[in-house]
Amino acid sequence: xxxxxxxxxxxxxxxxxxxxxxxxxxxxxxxxxxxxxxxxxxxxxxxxxxxxxxxxxxxxxxxxxxxxxxxxxxxxxxxxxxxxxxxxxxxxxxxxxxxxxxxxxxxxxxxxxxxxxxxxxxxxxxxxxxxxxxxxxxxxxxxxxxxxxxxxxxxxxxxxxxxxxxxxxxxxxxxxxxxxxxxxxxxxxxxxxxxxxxxxxxxxxxxxxxxxxxxxxxxxxxxxxxxxxxxxxxxxxxxxxxxxxxxxxxxxxxxxxxxxxxxxxxxxxxxxxxxxxxxxxxxxxxxxxxxxxxxxxxxxxxxxxxxxxxxxxxxxxxxxxxxxxxxxxxxxxxxxxxxxxxxxxxxxxxxxxxxxxxxxxxxxxxxxxxxxxxxxxxxxxxxxxxxxxxxxxxxxxxxxxxxxxxxxxxxxxxxxxxxxxxxxx
Amino acid sequence: xxxxxxxxxxxxxxxxxxxxxxxxxxxxxxxxxxxxxxxxxxxxxxxxxxxxxxxxxxxxxxxxxxxxxxxxxxxxxxxxxxxxxxxxxxxxxxxxxxxxxxxxxxxxxxxxxxxxxxxxxxxxxxxxxxxxxxxxxxxxxxxxxxxxxxxxxxxxxxxxxxxxxxxxxxxxxxxxxxxxxxxxxxxxxxxxxxxxxxxxxxxxxxxxxxxxxxxxxxxxxxxxxxxxxxxxxxxxxxxxxxxxxxxxxxxxxxxxxxxxxxxxxxxxxxxxxxxxxxxxxxxxxxxxxxxxxxxxxxx
Numbered sequence: 001x002x003x004x005x006x007x008x009x010x011x012x013x014x015x016x017x018x019x020x021x022x023x024x025x026x027x028x029x030x031x032x033x034x035x036x037x038x039x040x041x042x043x044x045x046x047x048x049x050x051x052x053x054x055x056x057x058x059x060x061x062x063x064x065x066x067x068x069x070x071x072x073x074x075x076x077x078x079x080x081x082x083x084x085x086x087x088x089x090x091x092x093x094x095x096x097x098x099x100x101x102x103x104x105x106x107x108x109x110x111x112x113x114x115x116x117x118x119x120x121x122x123x124x125x126x127x128x129x130x131x132x133x134x135x136x137x138x139x140x141x142x143x144x145x146x147x148x149x150x151x152x153x154x155x156x157x158x159x160x161x162x163x164x165x166x167x168x169x170x171x172x173x174x175x176x177x178x179x180x181x182x183x184x185x186x187x188x189x190x191x192x193x194x195x196x197x198x199x200x201x202x203x204x205x206x207x208x209x210x211x212x213x214x215x216x217x218x219x220x221x222x223x224x225x226x227x228x229x230x231x232x233x234x235x236x237x238x239x240x241x242x243x244x245x246x247x248x249x250x251x252x253x254x255x256x257x258x259x260x261x262x263x264x265x266x267x268x269x270x271x272x273x274x275x276x277x278x279x280x281x282x283x284x285x286x287x288x289x290x291x292x293x294x295x296x297x298x299x300x301x302x303x304x305x306x307x308x309x310x311x312x313x314x315x316x317x318x319x320x321x322x323x324x325x326x327x328x329x330x331x332x333x334x335x336x337x338x339x340x341x342x343x344x345x346x347x348x349x350x351x352x353x354x355x356x357x358x359x360x361x362x363x364x365x366x367x368x369x370x371x372x373x374x375x376x377x378x379x380x381x382x383x384x385x386x387x388x389x390x391x392x393x394x395x396x397x398x399x400x401x402x403x404x405x406x407x408x409x410x411x412x413x414x415x416x417x418x419x420x421x422x423x424x425x
Numbered sequence: 426x427x428x429x430x431x432x433x434x435x436x437x438x439x440x441x442x443x444x445x446x447x448x449x450x451x452x453x454x455x456x457x458x459x460x461x462x463x464x465x466x467x468x469x470x471x472x473x474x475x476x477x478x479x480x481x482x483x484x485x486x487x488x489x490x491x492x493x494x495x496x497x498x499x500x501x502x503x504x505x506x507x508x509x510x511x512x513x514x515x516x517x518x519x520x521x522x523x524x525x526x527x528x529x530x531x532x533x534x535x536x537x538x539x540x541x542x543x544x545x546x547x548x549x550x551x552x553x554x555x556x557x558x559x560x561x562x563x564x565x566x567x568x569x570x571x572x573x574x575x576x577x578x579x580x581x582x583x584x585x586x587x588x589x590x591x592x593x594x595x596x597x598x599x600x601x602x603x604x605x606x607x608x609x610x611x612x613x614x615x616x617x618x619x620x621x622x623x624x625x626x627x628x629x630x631x632x633x634x635x636x637x638x639x640x641x642x643x644x645x646x647x648x649x650x651x652x653x654x655x656x657x658x659x660x661x662x663x664x665x666x667x668x669x670x671x672x673x674x675x676x677x678x679x680x681x682x683x684x685x686x687x688x689x690x691x692x693x694x695x696x697x698x699x700x701x702x703x704x705x706x707x708x709x710x711x712x713x714x715x716x717x718x719x720x721x722x723x724x
Contacts, residue, residue, distance in 0.1 A: 082671075082688075089690065093469060111690055115469035198560075206672055258556040260582040260673070275560075393689035396672065400490060400685075404674035407583055 040329035043101035045084035047077035054350030066332035097321035099330040104387025105317035120147040137380040150317035154352035158383040159304040159312040167277040171195040178302035185305040189254040202267035202276035203255035210385040219306025220244035230389035236419030286367040287351030311378035314386035397421035462696035469690040481697040500590040502658040508598035513605025534603035546667025549596040555579040612646040
């Protein structure tokens, strides 16, 4: 008993010492400067691969631009941001926001805006000249009730189809040219199936199906009506939506049976292995193919059929949390994020393109060069699957409805469920 | 007066930390959740919320998605309990007969319980791959190799609610059957050998011996097993999350739905789901607790 007690005391004492030394550490990092804490805590889910390399690039620019501040990495790995968002929600709920945090640009920010957790950064756009550097079309997509709440670091394109030319040759299909519309694509898929490719369209679970629905809607409705679906101006119950969803149902019939059980990298693997001819996925595939050492001759890519004039975008962006510890440091980070050097350092590594329209394509690899050209001339439309067009809640309801549809194939039910999902917040 | 305090004082002092901790972290937070479930706190915004009575509950029970999750849960629970009891009892019977190397079998059957559900869920997610025929992977591949292709099936990705949730219950049955086996085995060993001998002397057949002498004595164990399995099944989250992911309508149960709702900061709704789950577990557990308390006081 006595031994137990003294052990306990020793433990408590040790814990006390640790606490004291921890205090000492934080004093040191303050450098004796009494004015403010100079740490800038940047919360992201970029923990490895090209994303981490991109972040490191941005940090080195931050190091030279903002010499007064120290970058503190607060990345949470795993689940494509799902884990990070949970940690972030806890911190925000507890009133301890990081200096700045990563979030998908656009409607997904509404949850934070409604909760009063992020500040308006419109003034920073003017201060840093971002209102001129970013395309007006993008700024319109980011504006919520006349205010902008984040600064995008990069742009990805969602409506891209990746093909395997060797497979398409079996049915004498030209892999370099996109079918004119969804019907033409379905005709090609039918030919491929007849040529012995059992599941010519590689498809995976969750957001991959959501992206396919979105591009089908975009192709059938056109960019204006498609945008209206997300801001309430287009009726989800319309006959044109029904027609588009029926085409989506037809597309599903060309996909692999295990679509509910695999991830997007697996369905890309089906294409690379020649089991499937096509897969629809965002342009991070280009970086993945590079990482997997798939030669550029082994695949082709084009905008999803019928969406050639539209650039369906998604963007990672940084925010200014309300009541953050050191807003000046956070603003300096945001300045870096929006700057030409910051965007270049980040995007050349991550495999995305800069949001600024004044970047030099020569600095980027082949795929990004074509994407940058499209970014300048195409109509910019948002993606729901990646938070640009709808909130996390709406996205969750849509994913649930699509997983139900994958089994039941009930178009009427899907259409009602999608309409209901967009009515919630 | 002093004497009295001496008798109950130390006991109360020892109990006090437990009572305080449980009171706050269990019952206090249940009350907190219930309170939240009566409000319109549908965002993460701080500040006062309005009370809306039982509106959140009304909305939940009028919602396809929630009713679907409840039905899934019901089917899962039946499949899980029946499967686990059958396999647990079967293994216990076999081992009870005294096979050579009994301890090895016992360990083999018990080991799956040592694996966390999230880990086994990841592996079962691969095993339950729905591809069939030439592309088959996982268990279907095994069937393909053994020329048992009629056994191949799409598992949880297609078919009725029963086939879907039975596929999900399968890994849980695999994990928990060993535990139920251990419970029953202990029960068999606890029955005095005189009873068997007496029954045999009286000329009872082996079947009658089990049916009328041994099984009735196992009924308290069967009841405990039922309660343990039942409440585990009602709270099942990690296994389903790992096998199918969080956004799968076909396999969604209230625990997963609650998590999804919480992620979108709808505090009131997720609290309401939590309270419904608590009520469902309470329906199962409270009669059992009442029953055991009565039994103990009778003894």
